[in-house]
Structures are given as structure tokens and as C-alpha cells.
Amino acid sequence: MVSYDELTPPERALWDAFPDGRRLDLRTGTPEADHVRGGGRWGAERTVRAAVIAALLLGANTTQSGAVGSLRLAGARITGPLNLSGAQIGHSLWLEECWFEESVDLFAASTQTLSLIGSRLPGLNAGSSRIEGRLDLRRCVMDRGPVSQFHGKVTVVLLIHAHVAGEVLLSGAEITAPGGWAVSAGGMVSEGGVFFRDGFVAHGGVRMRGAQLPGGLFMRGARLESPGPDGVALAVDNVVASSLNFSGGFTANGTVRLRGAQISDSLSFEGAVLNGAPDGEGPVLLGMLLQAVDFDFTLARPPAGAVDLRGARVSYLHDSRQSWPDVVELDGFVYGTIKVDEAGERREAAVRREPVADRVEWIRRSSGYSPQPYEQLASWYRSVGHDDDARRVLLAKQRHRRRTLPPANRVWGLLLDLTVGYGYRPWLAGLWLVVLTLLGTLAFDAHTPSPMKPGEGGPFQPLVYTLDLLIPIGGLGQRTAWYWTQDSLQWLAYLLIGCGWVLTTTFIAGMTRTLQKN
Structure with a gap:
């Protein structure tokens, strides 16, 4: 137990101020x-032992009647370990611009x-702690890490559970935790929100998997300069939060993981920079199965790596031309409305009459063929x-799918495309019919x-004869009444009969597919 007689002058002053x-x-x-940063050179006149702080917080100096005791200290060099593991502390601890050994x-x-x-x-271990007020680490500099580690990786701020x-x-x-976790807060609950703003810098990963954040997570302008384990700069998988804000110059040099995150309001990357891991491996954003009401993905510049949104669901999607990288995984991605940001103005993409080709090209940035992104986009256009x-x-979608089929099926698909546009352009059949009718009439x-x-x-009528060849059902009486002695014209007649069957079959097949989808 600390004795008052053995206290140094600054320690006695702190002891007397505490009650x-x-x-x-x-x-x-x-x-x-x-x-x-130069606190290690401060002399005895500014030095306080950590044991004295611990003794005061644990009741060494009884609080005066009618006063609220708290420990408030600024500009001190604190030596020795401040070990309050498992303690029940009934007083606030307020330290400003202090240097911890x-x-x-x-x-x-x-x-x-x-x-x-x-x-x-060097670091803070507050895992499994319960803080009835706020945890304020603003403008702190931490660079060595606590004694305890997480999964064998250096962890500087430990807030797990x-x-x-x-x-x-x-x-x-x-x-600073190169290759480790700058902050590890898996399973943490913060009722008032978590704020990494105003120049926050992490050399290492930030891990908050499974955190409960009813007050939200705000990282506007934060810089994650280097990734943690496995190239991850930020891991907020399965987080439950009111909002996640990564805007205003937020920069991540490593993967941002949002797998399974549930956001009841907004998820914003407005003006963010996603550079990905320095080695270029892995996606810059892994958002599989995330759920959000409003998803703002209007980045400051195109991401440096892939974006994976498979299985994600959002009500409102905001994007721009520089939102998407060369690879975007969209299988299972569901959205209600698309709004496009251009020159600072946001409007619904359908109102701006954004070219359909641009949206189709967005879908085709996926690594393989999947019908769902096309169906989702078509459903939105219909809505x-x-x-x-x-x-x-x-x-x-059908043209993309055709590339994945065996050669024989690709040929049949090409016929469907050229003749009736897979049923989505039935007027093509009429155009082909007009061309073939004109060709046959002139030749005959x-x-x-x-x-x-x-x-x-009756007499021979070239137009009626041509139509009789092209129409496979019924008959106009001309095809059975005349024959050709010239081989070239007889083969032309056979060709027109074959084209008539192909046009009819593909038209029926295409229209059937369209009616089934609609």
C-alpha cells in the first residue's frame, strides 16, 4: 500500500487534489x-508513479463529504505499470498530455x-471492461502495444467485448502496429458511437468484428496507412450499427471488410479512397451479405482493386462513374433505387436517362457469368x-450467357439473336421476312x-409464290403448282422454305421466353 510519507511532491499534490x-x-x-513525445526526459518534478494513481482510484484517499472525487492530471510522466485489471473503480480518470512508461x-x-x-x-488493454461513461483517447500516440496479444498479433488498443x-x-x-492490429474491438458494445475522425491515423489494422454500435461508427477523414494481418485495413464483419461513415477523404491501404454487416441507416464512402493492399492482392471492399438502407459509394477516385458485393441488399444505391473498378462482383446484389452523382448533382439514374450500355458494362465487370445481376437491373428499369x-x-444477359455454352448451343443462340433478338426484338423477324420476300420476288x-x-x-405470281415458301403453315396454292428446271432457283426455293421454318421456330421460342420472364 502506498504511504503518504513516501510520496514525492507532485504525488502529494495529486493525492491532495483527488478528494x-x-x-x-x-x-x-x-x-x-x-x-x-519528449515525456521520457521529464524530471522528478513532473513524475508520478502509476502505483499512486492506482491506489487513489481504488480508495486510498477517502473522498471528502460533499465533493466528488476524481483523478485529474495533466503533463505528467507516469512510471511503472498502471495495472487495474479486474478492479471496481468508482471514480473518473482524466489524464491529459501525459507520458506513460x-x-x-x-x-x-x-x-x-x-x-x-x-x-x-505504449498501449491499452481494456478488453471485457465496463465503462459507464466515455472512453476518450483523442490525440493519443500509441506505438508499442500491450503485453497481451490477439491471435499472436501485436495489438495496441485491445477493446474486445x-x-x-x-x-x-x-x-x-x-x-502504430505494423502488421498487427492498431485497434482490436471485436464484440465491443458502444452505446454512444465510435469516432475515428479529425486526422486519426492507424499503421496496422482496425478490427471490430461483431461489434454492437447503436450510436454508429464514424471514420470521416481517417487514414489507415498500412494493413493488419492478411492485408486487412478495416474489419467490421457482422457489425450491427445505425450508420457507418467512411467519407471525407477516408483512406484505406488494405482491404475493407463489411461481410454480413447490418446497418439500419446509412453506409457512406462519399469522397473515400480505397487503395487496397500494397501487394495488390485481395479486394479493396468485401461487402458480401451486408445490409443497409442507404449505400453511398461515390468515391474520390476509382478503387485500386475488386469490389465484392455478392448477396448484399440496399434500398438506395448512390454511385458515379469513378465508383467501380475493373472487377465488381454483383451476384445476388439487390437494390431498390439507383442514384447517380455527377458534377455534385444527384438524380435517379433512370431520370437522367443514363445509357443502358453503361449499366450493362458495370455488370460485365464480374469475373464470370451470373443471370441475377441482369435480372435485378431489368427489374429496376421496369419498376x-x-x-x-x-x-x-x-x-x-442472353448474349453474355451464350459465351458460356457449348458450340452447338452457341450457334442456336446466335440464330435466336440475329432473327428475333432472343424474343426481345420480335420486329427483327418481320424485317427478315421483308428482305427475303423482296429477294424471292425479284429472283422469281x-x-x-x-x-x-x-x-x-392460275397464273404464276412471284410475290405470292415467295410468301408461300416462307410461311410453313397452311398454303397459298403456288408452291405445289409450280417447279423450277433451273437448279439455282430450285435451291433458292429450298433456302426460303428453310428460312421460313427457322424464323417461325425462333420467333415462337423467343416470344415464349419473353412471356415467361415478364
Whole structure:
């Protein structure tokens, strides 16, 4: 137990200030001398042992009647380990611009508001802790990591399964864990929201898988300079949050994982930069099975790697021409409305009459063929009353599918395409019929055939004869009444009969497919 008699002058001042919550400020007022990165050189007049802080928080100096005790200290060099693991702390801890010799351990502790604003410390272990106020780590510099590690990787800020009643504030902080986790907060609950804004920088990954964030996650302007394990810059898989904000210059040098995330309001990447891992491996965004109401993907520039949105569901999709990379996985991606950002103006893509070819090209950036993205896009066009555009999309789907078929099926598909556009362009059959009718009429009009039965039947009529050859059902009486002695014209007649059967068959097949889909 710490004895008052063995305390140093700054420790006695802190001891005396604690009962009524007065702040002890040991700073000199000179910016150069007070810079926290040089705190290791501060002398005895600014040094406080971590054991003294722990003793006060655990009740070594009884709070005065009518006052609220709290530990408020600024500009101190804190030596030794601050170990409060498992402690029940009934006082707030407020430290500003302090330099810690060793990491802070609050594993499984229960405490009030914890503030380490602008301080420099090796790391913080607050896993499984319960903080009834806020956790404030704004402008902190942390660069060595706590003793405990996560899955064998260096972890500087450990918040796994922590429960914070207020906000978690890391805005302006700089955390360094090359190849490890700068922040590991899987399963954390933060009722007031998590804030990584105003210049937050992480050299290493940020992991928040399965976190419960009813107050949201805000990383506007944050920079994830290097990835953590497996090239992951940010892992928020299976997070449940009101909103996720990665806007305003948010930069990720590594994969951003959102697999299975459930966002009740908005997911925003407006103005973000997704560079992916330095080696170029893996997607820049893995958003499989995510759910959100509003998904803003208007990036500052095209992503440096693939975007995977397979199985994702959103109500509103906002994008722009520079939103999508060369590879986009969209199988199972469902959206209600598409809004396009262009020159700072957002309008529904259908209202702007965005070229269908641009959207089809977006779908074809997938690594393979899948019918669902085409069906989804066509369904959206139909929902906004653009049935012609929907048919164009479905025609593009059939053409894409044809490339995956065996050679014989590709030939049949090509015939369907050329003759009736797979049923989505039935007027093509009429056009072919007109061309073939004109060809036959001109060819047969220049010659006279021989009658099957001389002296019987009406005169030869080239137009009616041609139509009789092209129409496979019924008959107009001309085809059976005349024959050709010239081989070339007889073969032309056979060709027209064959074309008539092909046109009729493909027209029926194409129209059947269209009626089934619609």
C-alpha cells in the first residue's frame, strides 16, 4: 500500500487534489518542453508513479463529504505499470498530455469515464471492461502495444467485448502496429458511437468484428496507412450499427471488410479512397451479405482493386462513374433505387436517362457469368417504367450467357439473336421476312417456272409464290403448282422454305421466353 510519507511532491499534490476532483497540471507552459513525445526526459518534478494513481482510484484517499472525487492530471510522466485489471473503480480518470512508461491494463475492470487525451502510451488493454461513461483517447500516440496479444498479433488498443455506455473517441489519435492490429474491438458494445475522425491515423489494422454500435461508427477523414494481418485495413464483419461513415477523404491501404454487416441507416464512402493492399492482392471492399438502407459509394477516385458485393441488399444505391473498378462482383446484389452523382448533382439514374450500355458494362465487370445481376437491373428499369431498357438488359444477359455454352448451343443462340433478338426484338423477324420476300420476288419474277399440271391452276405470281415458301403453315396454292428446271432457283426455293421454318421456330421460342420472364 502506498504511504503518504513516501510520496514525492507532485504525488502529494495529486493525492491532495483527488478528494474534491481538482486538476493537477504539471505542464510548464512552453510548447517545446511540454511536447508529449519528449515525456521520457521529464524530471522528478513532473513524475508520478502509476502505483499512486492506482491506489487513489481504488480508495486510498477517502473522498471528502460533499465533493466528488476524481483523478485529474495533466503533463505528467507516469512510471511503472498502471495495472487495474479486474478492479471496481468508482471514480473518473482524466489524464491529459501525459507520458506513460508502460501500457495501461484495465482488462475486465469496471470504471467511470476514462480519458487519456493527448497522451503517449505504449498501449491499452481494456478488453471485457465496463465503462459507464466515455472512453476518450483523442490525440493519443500509441506505438508499442500491450503485453497481451490477439491471435499472436501485436495489438495496441485491445477493446474486445468491452461495454462502453458513452462514446469511444479516438479522433486525432495515431496508433502504430505494423502488421498487427492498431485497434482490436471485436464484440465491443458502444452505446454512444465510435469516432475515428479529425486526422486519426492507424499503421496496422482496425478490427471490430461483431461489434454492437447503436450510436454508429464514424471514420470521416481517417487514414489507415498500412494493413493488419492478411492485408486487412478495416474489419467490421457482422457489425450491427445505425450508420457507418467512411467519407471525407477516408483512406484505406488494405482491404475493407463489411461481410454480413447490418446497418439500419446509412453506409457512406462519399469522397473515400480505397487503395487496397500494397501487394495488390485481395479486394479493396468485401461487402458480401451486408445490409443497409442507404449505400453511398461515390468515391474520390476509382478503387485500386475488386469490389465484392455478392448477396448484399440496399434500398438506395448512390454511385458515379469513378465508383467501380475493373472487377465488381454483383451476384445476388439487390437494390431498390439507383442514384447517380455527377458534377455534385444527384438524380435517379433512370431520370437522367443514363445509357443502358453503361449499366450493362458495370455488370460485365464480374469475373464470370451470373443471370441475377441482369435480372435485378431489368427489374429496376421496369419498376421505373422503362420497359424498353429492361428488354435491352435481358438481351445483353442472353448474349453474355451464350459465351458460356457449348458450340452447338452457341450457334442456336446466335440464330435466336440475329432473327428475333432472343424474343426481345420480335420486329427483327418481320424485317427478315421483308428482305427475303423482296429477294424471292425479284429472283422469281425474272424467270418462268414449269407447271406441275399443264393447263390447270392460275397464273404464276412471284410475290405470292415467295410468301408461300416462307410461311410453313397452311398454303397459298403456288408452291405445289409450280417447279423450277433451273437448279439455282430450285435451291433458292429450298433456302426460303428453310428460312421460313427457322424464323417461325425462333420467333415462337423467343416470344415464349419473353412471356415467361415478364
